[in-house]
Amino acid sequence: MAAEVYASRRQRLRERCGAGGNATALVSRPANVRYLAGAAPRGAVLLLGPGEDVLVCAVPPDERPHEGRPDEALTVRTLPHAGGDPAVAAADILLDQGGAESLAVEEHHLTVARHRALRSVAPRLRLADLGAAVEQLRVIKDEEEISCLRTGAEIADQALGELLESILVGRTERHLALELERRLVDHGADGPAFPTSVGTGPHSGRRGHRPTDRRVEEGDFLTVCLGATYRGYRCEIGRTFVIGTSPAEWQIELYDLVFAAQRAGRESLVPGAACRDVDHAVRQVIDSAGYADGLPDLTGHGVGLEIDEDPQLAPAAMGKLDACVPVTVEPGVHLPGRGGVRIDDTLVVRPEADGGPELLTITTKELLAL
Amino acid sequence: MAAEVYASRRQRLRERCGAGGNATALVSRPANVRYLAGAAPRGAVLLLGPGEDVLVCAVPPDERPHEGRPDEALTVRTLPHAGGDPAVAAADILLDQGGAESLAVEEHHLTVARHRALRSVAPRLRLADLGAAVEQLRVIKDEEEISCLRTGAEIADQALGELLESILVGRTERHLALELERRLVDHGADGPAFPTSVGTGPHSGRRGHRPTDRRVEEGDFLTVCLGATYRGYRCEIGRTFVIGTSPAEWQIELYDLVFAAQRAGRESLVPGAACRDVDHAVRQVIDSAGYADGLPDLTGHGVGLEIDEDPQLAPAAMGKLDACVPVTVEPGVHLPGRGGVRIDDTLVVRPEADGGPELLTITTKELLAL
DSSP: HHHHHHHHHHHHHHHHHHHHTOOOOOSSSSSHHHHHHHHTTTTEEEEEEEEEOEEEEESOOOOSSGOOOOOSSEEEEOOOSSTOOHHHHHHHHHHHHHHOEEEETTTTSSBHHHHHHHHHHHHTTTEEEEEHHHHHHSSSOOHHHHHHHHHHHHHHHHHHHHHHTSTTTTBHHHHHHHHHHHHHHHHHHEEESSOOOEGGGTTTTOOOOOOSSSOOOOOOOEEEEEEETTTTEEOOOOEEEEEESSOOOHHHHHHHHHHHHHHHHHHOOOOOOBHHHHHHHHHHHHHTTGGGGGGOSEEEESSSSSSSSSEESTTOSSSSSOOOEEEOOOEEEEEETTTTOOEEEEEEOOOOGSSEEEEEOOOOOOOOBB | OOHHHHHHHHHHHHHHHHHHSSSSSEOOSSHHHHHSOOOOOOOOOEEEESSOOEEEEESSSOOOOGGOOOOTEEEEEESTTTOOOHHHHHHHHHHHHHOEEEEOOOTTTTHHHHHHHHHHHOOOOOOOOOHHHHHHHHHSSHHHHHHHHHHHHHHHHHHHHHHHHOOOOOOOOHHHHHHHHEEEEEEEOESSSOOOOOEEETTOOOOTTOOSOOOOOOEEEEEEEEEEEEEEEEOOOEEEESSSOOOHHHHHHHHHHHHHHHHHHTTTTTTOOOOHHHHHHHHHHHHTTOOGOOOOSSEEEEEESSSSEEEESSTTOBBBBOOOOOOEEEEEEEEETTTEEEEEEEEEEEOGGGOOOOOOOOOOOOOBOO
16 A cells, blocks of 8 residues: 555544544554554554654564555564564653653553553553554545455455355365365465354354364255455455255245345445444344344444454444445354354445445355255 | 363462462463363353352354363353453452452453453452463473374374475465465364465575465475464474475585584483573584574474463573473574575473483474475
8 A cells, every 4th residue: 555545544543642632652453553554563563652653573574465564654673582572662662752751552452461561661651541543543444445355355256156166065164164265365365364164054054153074965054154365454255055956945935034134234334324223124134034033243343454343233333334334244044953044245335326335245145056 | 181180270270379369360361261171262261269160251162172172160151242251251250259359360461451341340359460370380281282282293294294295396385385284184183283384495494484475496495384283282393395306515504504403402302401401402503503693582482282382492591391391493594595494393301211302293304305
């Protein structure tokens, strides 16, 4: 991304910190560091100082392009010896710069022990809480970020499409998941966006099911959920198929229900919609068919540099959707002992004038019998 | 593992806590939870209460056998709704049990925000620091743990052996790494113990090199470092090969040097040896040949439920080796622009009467030309 992107993100954070009475901030959560600095080598922290901004690294920045490159406007310092804490080194740098009275840190990421180490190296510095300020900046994406998500979704669609062309009966969930992850990388992904979920038979339809050695059998539902990371950005797609020549009646009914619920969610993705209303749109379709117990706590969530970001689409969620916020819509129903259906897309909220929500994951949602 | 194993580990921790003046402890670091409870579902914490011990989970325990099963002597509680903090729920449970005045927590793992949440739910409870008490218990392994490491090492040897039988020239580091990881799982690993490192040509010999799209060429050094996780236990093996019919003179010399250094390290693994002396034995071979700059900060480390555990084999390391401590010995020399050599084994420290150090990773260390 262009250098000014990172500088302007840091500027926005600085303004927020300033409004909260803190002139300086220490960002340690890896996705937040990458968002503001262009790269987040393992353990690195970003210091927004009164003077310059410094990326303090425990190891030199990774050379692989998909790990990103540190913004050239930043000073990069790598600790000379392993084992040091970049956060403590950053506090030293801040003291050298002089003039800082307080430092906002990410209390939801920093451990108690590191916080104490900061206090002991800089006892006169008031440590404040940056809270989720960077996470909030990350919610609305720019077009370059969305373009990374779009490419990732294309890769996931490709990997899934190729799997569907192969023989599935007799193969284990674990092998199918591994093959999908290999295909993601073959098509240019940095790696999987999260552990690929493959559930068949009684495991189908479960959110986050971790693959087992169960083999695909005739008559099974098969649920696959995968995603690609591309230049750090993570997308998600989930589909459910039926194995064999023709689905059973209960399978068609359950599939149609989840499909209708997912469509209701997708159609309610408009700028200004309350997150809980999107969740409600999905949930009421499933509730009205009497399957409320099978629904998970949330029916969708934001995606970006992490796979599970704000906003949450859940009954108690606060806040509204904005344009250019990518979210998943992913209802599912699982019937214990029988299996179930999940359908999961990544979409970007867009105004109706721009054509409404942009679907990134375009694999068909017809019920395929494989 | 047998149920009494976990109960006796918890008993030892309880004794340690008691000696430190704390009757109760909250363990949150995942590997520590698994060590004491038999399983560590995502986000789970273990409460060692004055009454019963409780595993508090955010999600139900995973059904896959390699994730372990919670010790049946434990009470398992799963939070009814996602988003709750098991640590806070554990504090509530402790208050219900009554009688506790202090609670030792893992300050090196718990975030400032979670620590504050604990304080606010239990303001009268004195929060102390458990420190690395569980990590220290984990250093010396029992034979069942060593047996898991041995199986993991066999799997890694198999995966590596198969790779060496295939054509390597023209393939990228990334593809070789993916293939190795697939083979690990094929042979029964839970998964890779750490991201597989494959470095060729100028990338060879670098510790923790992350695979790129560089292809293997004639005349290259090829360094491969991989490991299997088996029932949670992680081992490590690293080898360097030469591609083509015959190695160059400098390659043979460099290989012999690193081999000699690694052997010196292996041979100094005896119960009672100072960790820094093992490091020194490795380091002086390489120093004496004038390559000191190429050496990393450490030349080995413990392995177990995590890939990088105590003890560290490094110049400033404190402490001595005990019998039944598994460690890596992994010197390497990297010449910028040319490449280098790393040789890495996992061994278990054993008394001489038992035959000396037990080599778990048995792939040949002759310089193979592939």
